[in-house]
Amino acid sequence: MGHYRFSKTVAAVLSVTLWAGGALAEPMASPAEAPAASAGGYRSEVVPAPAGATSLDADAVSRKLHAYLFDAARSGNEAILKEFVAARYDLDTRDEKGYTALILSAYHGHENAVRLLIAAGANPCAEDLRGNTALMGAIFKAEIGVARLLMKAGCDPDHRNASGQTPAMYAALFGRLEVLNTLKSQGADPQATDAAGNTVDGLAQGIVKSTGR
Incomplete structure (x- = not known):
C-alpha cells in the first residue's frame, strides 16, 4: 500500500490507526470527534507510530480506504473526496464491478463531485x-x-461496451435528445451497429432489436 497523507477526520471515521511508516494520520479518540474536526476545517498531519505499535494489515487498510472512497462518491460527499484528492490517492481505483469513484458519482447524479x-x-x-x-x-x-x-x-463518442453499444445508442434508446445531438456533433456514428443489429438512428425511431430474435 502506498503512503498517503490523510486528515484526522478520515482516520477517525475509518476507526483505524493508519500507521504505515508514519505516513498516514493518527485517528482521534473516537469517530464521534469527526464532526468537530470537520467544522474547524480539515487538518492533515503526519505522526510517527508510537513505540511498540504495529502496522495494520496493508490489505485491510486498503479495503477500508477503497470502501470509504466509493461511499463518498455514491453520496456526493465532496469534503471527503477532497481528502482523497489531497492525499494523492489513486482516484481510478475500481470496485468488484469495475466502477471508479467518478462512475459512481456520475451514476448517482452528483455533478459537483x-x-x-x-x-x-x-x-x-x-x-x-x-x-x-x-x-x-x-x-x-x-x-x-x-x-x-x-x-x-474528450472521450471517444463511439466508445463501445461489451454489447457493442455506444453512448449515442443509449441516448437514442432513452430519448435523451440533447445528449444525442451533442454526441452527433462530436462525430458519433449514427449507423454504428451493436451486437443485436441496433443502430443509433433506428433506436431513435423506436426500432429496437434484441439478440434473442
Missing part, C-alpha cells in the same frame, strides 16, 4: 467490467447535467 474528480485527474473515460462508462451511466439515469460535463471530457 464529477467536476471535482475530473479536475483532480480521474479518468472520465474509464470503463466498468461491462465496458460501460460514466457517460453511459449518466445517460441511463437521465443525469443530463453530468452528461454535459462528461461530453466535454
Whole structure:
C-alpha cells in the first residue's frame, strides 16, 4: 500500500490507526470527534507510530480506504473526496464491478463531485467490467447535467461496451435528445451497429432489436 497523507477526520471515521511508516494520520479518540474536526476545517498531519505499535494489515487498510472512497462518491460527499484528492490517492481505483469513484458519482447524479474528480485527474473515460462508462451511466439515469460535463471530457463518442453499444445508442434508446445531438456533433456514428443489429438512428425511431430474435 502506498503512503498517503490523510486528515484526522478520515482516520477517525475509518476507526483505524493508519500507521504505515508514519505516513498516514493518527485517528482521534473516537469517530464521534469527526464532526468537530470537520467544522474547524480539515487538518492533515503526519505522526510517527508510537513505540511498540504495529502496522495494520496493508490489505485491510486498503479495503477500508477503497470502501470509504466509493461511499463518498455514491453520496456526493465532496469534503471527503477532497481528502482523497489531497492525499494523492489513486482516484481510478475500481470496485468488484469495475466502477471508479467518478462512475459512481456520475451514476448517482452528483455533478459537483464529477467536476471535482475530473479536475483532480480521474479518468472520465474509464470503463466498468461491462465496458460501460460514466457517460453511459449518466445517460441511463437521465443525469443530463453530468452528461454535459462528461461530453466535454474528450472521450471517444463511439466508445463501445461489451454489447457493442455506444453512448449515442443509449441516448437514442432513452430519448435523451440533447445528449444525442451533442454526441452527433462530436462525430458519433449514427449507423454504428451493436451486437443485436441496433443502430443509433433506428433506436431513435423506436426500432429496437434484441439478440434473442
